[in-house]
Amino acid sequence: xxxYCEFELAPKPKGNTDAARAISSLLPQDGQIIVYILAVNxxxxxxxxxxxxxxxxxxxxxxxxxxTLFLFGAKEPNYIFxxxxxxxxxxxxxxAGVIHIMMNSWGLYDLGMQAEEAFGAGKLIVIYVLSSxxxxxxxxLFAPSLSVGASAxxxxxxxxxxxxxxxxxxxxxxYVKGAYTRTAVWALLISFLIPYTDNWAHMGGLAGGFAAAxxxxxxxxxxxxxxxxWNIAGLAxxxxxxxxxxxxxxxxxxxLQS
Numbered sequence: 001x002x003x004y005c006e007f008e009l010a011p012k013p014k015g016n017t018d019a020a021r022a023i024s025s026l027l028p029q030d031g032q033i034i035v036y037i038l039a040v041n042x043x044x045x046x047x048x049x050x051x052x053x054x055x056x057x058x059x060x061x062x063x064x065x066x067x068t069l070f071l072f073g074a075k076e077p078n079y080i081f082x083x084x085x086x087x088x089x090x091x092x093x094x095x096a097g098v099i100h101i102m103m104n105s106w107g108l109y110d111l112g113m114q115a116e117e118a119f120g121a122g123k124l125i126v127i128y129v130l131s132s133x134x135x136x137x138x139x140x141l142f143a144p145s146l147s148v149g150a151s152a153x154x155x156x157x158x159x160x161x162x163x164x165x166x167x168x169x170x171x172x173x174x175y176v177k178g179a180y181t182r183t184a185v186w187a188l189l190i191s192f193l194i195p196y197t198d199n200w201a202h203m204g205g206l207a208g209g210f211a212a213a214x215x216x217x218x219x220x221x222x223x224x225x226x227x228x229x230w231n232i233a234g235l236a237x238x239x240x241x242x243x244x245x246x247x248x249x250x251x252x253x254x255x256l257q258s
Contacts, residue, residue: 131156
């Protein structure tokens, strides 16, 4: 189509590219993904708090019981390694108390906005979920206690930004790599000083985020078609997370009825 006279110069090509463009357009625009994740985390915490107050003796909105966390999909190694693998995904969107979710929301918003600007929406979702899975897998292998939280994914974003600096191969890349490496060191040191912190999830998330971002390659310089496919992968990953929560809901209903 001529941009001046609107005369059709040639038929518009059709095929897989059009389908990929249409599907990838369903993903929210850059700058919104982190807000969506924060909203999901907040909704789930509200649902858990209401359940906790109604079904747990002395339950409150400030701190949730272990049984509530378990029923909503917390990481529990014995159950994970006996078939409930989806807990590796659901645990990353749950929080144990108001202070817990507030601190993680602050860190996720701050780091997430920077990572989303660097990688784009599709890659960010893939990196975030994979790093959270890696974190809770490491935690399941080496820390037998119940745990939840977005911090595995947050450390994954730190690792992703380190990989961003490594892939840049420039003075700016060296600056980003150094800045986020220092952030990772300080964050790990602080987490080791805080009692009852799942440090294995943090270290696993950091490594998983670095690996996922490094494999994803130099952000924003790939072909437009590849970016559309990354957006499709992000949508697929988001759908996978939803499926995991549906499976956990069915499992929870079975637990409550038995």
